[in-house]
Ligand SMILES: Nc1ncnc2c1ncn2[C@@H]1O[C@H](COP(=O)(O)OP(=O)(O)OP(=O)(O)O)[C@@H](O)[C@H]1O
Ligand SMILES: Nc1ncnc2c1ncn2[C@@H]1O[C@H](COP(=O)(O)OP(=O)(O)O)[C@@H](O)[C@H]1O
Ligand code: SF4
Ligand code: SF4
Ligand SMILES: [Mg+2]
């Protein structure tokens with residue numbers, strides 16, 4: 144396998160990336176046998192940058208990012224050649240795939256180094272403690288502050304995420320807040336540990352556009368202020384265009400195209416990316432029939448041979464796409480694509 | 493017969509909340525829909541947008557009489573004559589049930605978006621909600637029986653063969669496999685479940701269907717398929733849709749006209765192009781700037797709406813938007829703006845609609 148992805152406009156050449164994922168494959172034992180919903184995923188991320196991940200439901204977005212925090216259930220297995228390296232706050236390199244379950248290093252990684260926010264805010268909060276108690280507990284665990292100091296910091300974080308009257312809100316329970324406020328409190332909870340990397344899994348999908356705009360704004364500002372890196376999972380390409388610098392498009396467990404957001408959205412190289420972009424309803428083009436991706440997404444237990452997209456691809460090459468897995472092609476400028484249509488271009492140069 | 497199918501006049505829906513609260517006896521009233529008037533034509537799709545809690549679902553359910561309106565009229569100009577749905581007797585409603593249908597966002601009520609107080613007010617009523625004739629897919633019925641239900645319930649068909657034929661016809665139209673008809677709904681993906689809901693809603697050849705967040709939980713590619721399907725079925729059958737969604741781009745794609753709701757009231761109603769390219773109400777304009785476009789070169793400068801959306805139980809006096817409107821003046825909090833026509837088919841409720849200039853920089 145070639146070329147681990149490196150965005151072009153990173154810092155000095157030669158310095159280690161904050162996060163590097165190579166050959167990430169995840170299998171599950173199920174009643175119907177082994178399935179491998181994530182296969183050979185690779186990407187890298189530098190401090191202060193945002194990677195967007197898009198793809199249809201079931202394409203493996205959540206499974207790949209949960210693997211990064213070792214949050215997968217016991218029935219999950221990482222392949223032997225999976226490598227996930229992360230440079231922590233102290234500048235030490237952690238090999239995530241080697242961390243032992245329940246170890247101190249893993250506890251420090253979760254929350255302290257890598258924070259996560261979920262689509263459903265209630266998943267991160269316990270209903271029986273106040274918002275403040277939960278944020279203060281995180282602050283105690285990951286930043287070693289207690290009592291009045293921790294409370295002060297918690298109030299400050301809440302006000303940073305735009306909660307008005309934070310010193311009163313801090314004593315409320317999660318169910319007493321509106322959906323948008325809960326979402327912002329969850330971001331405050333994740334941020335209170337000052338993680339180096341924040342993974343956001345569909346954080347705005349359930350929100351109204353107005354509140355989504357506030358949350359996106361906020362995440363932008365906080366990132367600039369804290370230099371935090373982000374992985375932003377969403378199926379909304381509009382959100383990707385506004386928040387991410389790089390984007391990875393997933394289909395049936397593999398990244399089929401990756402690169403700077405502007406290039407990928409304006410000149411998509413992979414047939415699936417093209418279909419996906421054409422299917423989005425737009426505000427500036429009305430009365431036009433929406434494009435659809437033909438056929439249905441196969442289940443990961445019946446992944447097609449050769450190129451996994453070939454059953455729906457309108458560009459498939461006879462005798463090639465059904466038999467040979469397309470290799471990763473480096474298109475230059477930090478772009479890569481996994482499609483036979485682009486492969487000859489590389490061998491030509 | 494006019495080309496108007498549904499005429500909503502001064503519709504009002506009031507919920508009693510906190511009955512067993514501190515002030516026992518005096519039930520607090522929440523006016524979820526307040527003085528809403530609009531019409532829907534034959535074969536037309538009217539989009540309804542607005543933030544969560546603004547009253548969209550309540551409007552849809554009140555029109556169908558899935559809940560009791562507390563005021564106003566809902567005139568239905570059907571084949572068999574005119575009927576005021578808001579005041580019709582139960583037996584009169586039962587007769588037209590097959591003609592008036594609803595498609596939910598599969599998965600039922602979205603409790604996650606209800607606030608704490610609203611949720612507590614809601615819980616005791618939940619069973620009621622699920623029992624109503626428009627509730628979502630019953631897990632214990634086969635897909636065939638689910639789709640056939642409106643035919644059977646309205647007594648439109650009794651012959652099993654005839655029913656089967658009609659179910660197969662509409663299922664095929666909605667791209668459901670005949671194999672699927674014998675299965676139970678849990679075995680289906682989100683997109684397929686949505687198609688089952690649509691087949692069920694359309695099986696009795698209705699005049700009018702309320703689609704409430706019907707594509708909101710779906711992937712873009714499946715969403716596009718469902719939108720195209722609804723458009724095709726409308727062309728074939730001449731059915732009218734009230735299409736409720738919080739995603740403005742989806743609404744823009746499917747609707748002929750669009751209404752914008754804010755805290756229980758309509759603030760603007762206009763043909764789709766006019767609403768999206770020439771909005772006249774400050775709230776509509778703010779909503780539109782908040783939609784991120786899938787092109788990094790289109791500038792994204794969402795207008796910040798200060799503060800929270802008001803609770804309808806304590807709606808601000810005057811114009812309800814005045815607490816967040818950047819154009820608000822003293823008159824706005826003192827007087828309620830009139831609902832008036834500003835262009836053909838274009839209605840707005842704002843005191844200063846004639847002097848609006850949205851290019852004014854945002855402070
Ligand atoms: N614990 C598990 N056991 C077996 N299969 C699983 C498990 N968790 C996930 N999967 C399967 O892995 C695949 C990828 O799931 P994943 O949750 O990553 O999708 P996703 O891209 O996040 O989708 P969505 O957009 O719906 O959130 C799916 O086919 C799913 O059914
Ligand atoms: N059965 C009910 N009892 C009490 N309040 C309700 C009930 N149904 C809706 N509401 C309230 O009415 C308002 C409008 O709700 P709804 O029509 O569901 O809004 P939308 O569909 O626009 O999100 C909200 O404040 C909601 O909490
Ligand atoms: S490899 Fe072949 S089937 Fe796959 S996306 Fe490219 S052209 Fe289509
Ligand atoms: S009436 Fe006043 S507050 Fe209301 S929208 Fe118009 S300008 Fe704004
Ligand atoms: Mg997911």
Ligand SMILES: [Mg+2]
Nearest residue numbers: 548549550704
């Ligand atoms: Mg609703």
